[in-house]
Amino acid sequence: AQxxxxxxxxVSVSExxxxxxxxxxxSSVPPYLFWYVxxxxxxxxxxxxxxxxxxxxxxxxxxxAEFKKSETSFHLTKPSAHMSDAAEYFCxxxxxxxxxxxxxxxxxxxLQVIP
Amino acid sequence: xxxxxxxxxxxxxxxxxxxxxxxAQDMNHEYMxxxxxxxxxxxxxxxxxxxxxxxxxxxxPDGYNVSRLKKQNFLLGLESxxxxxxxxxxxxxxxxxxxxxxxYTFGSGTRLTVV
Numbered sequence: 001a002q003x004x005x006x007x008x009x010x011v012s013v014s015e016x017x018x019x020x021x022x023x024x025x026x027s028s029v030p031p032y033l034f035w036y037v038x039x040x041x042x043x044x045x046x047x048x049x050x051x052x053x054x055x056x057x058x059x060x061x062x063x064x065a066e067f068k069k070s071e072t073s074f075h076l077t078k079p080s081a082h083m084s085d086a087a088e089y090f091c092x093x094x095x096x097x098x099x100x101x102x103x104x105x106x107x108x109x110x111l112q113v114i115p
Numbered sequence: 116x117x118x119x120x121x122x123x124x125x126x127x128x129x130x131x132x133x134x135x136x137x138x139a140q141d142m143n144h145e146y147m148x149x150x151x152x153x154x155x156x157x158x159x160x161x162x163x164x165x166x167x168x169x170x171x172x173x174x175x176p177d178g179y180n181v182s183r184l185k186k187q188n189f190l191l192g193l194e195s196x197x198x199x200x201x202x203x204x205x206x207x208x209x210x211x212x213x214x215x216x217x218x219y220t221f222g223s224g225t226r227l228t229v230v
Binding site for chain 1: 119155156157158160205207214215216217218219221222223224
């Protein structure tokens with residue numbers, strides 16, 4: 001069984017401030033982990049992914065996430081928020097298995113960037 | 116490439132009416148999925164398909180049917196719409212063996228209101 005918990009359904013930051021969106025997962029086998037971003041009235045887009053090659057993963061638009069096995073966490077960060085980062089962010093987990101791999105999504109965190 | 120295309124983008128149905136949502140992908144992906152997105156609940160998997168002619172139930176399949184007669188198309192049907200099916204529906208697709216490299220590709224969604 002696998003699950004994802006995103007702490008905080010809404011996060012507000014000032015423009016230029018650090019962005020930190022939290023994600024904790026549970027998985028009975030080693031996981032793949034993903035962050036997706038959803039801009040208003042659009043579908044989800046892949047932001048970055050962890051696939052066991054490196055614990056610190058860099059994605060698009062200066063976002064990065066660090067896989068911490070001991071904490072079962074995969075938090076998303078960005079050093080300096082831009083207005084264009086306002087969106088909803090979803091963490092997702094999938095087991096590292098062959099064949100069909102079910103992806104479980106978190107409930108999402110809406111990021112508000114204040115000018 | 117168009118990626119994943121969903122039609123229609125918006126629809127209002129009366130209770131008891133039927134409709135079909137169409138998803139088309141041009142990336143030669145083997146797997147396709149239908150999700151619904153509701154506030155505070157993230158994305159929930161309705162049905163999925165691992166290949167042409169095969170479909171399977173996800174977390175919330177009741178009230179929906181699907182078909183995948185061609186590899187590039189995945190149809191979601193509502194036989195008798197209910198207000199509880201008011202939601203935003205997303206189609207997604209992925210490679211069979213490359214989930215860790217590409218994740219899912221999502222369509223832009225269909226906003227359905229059942230009155």
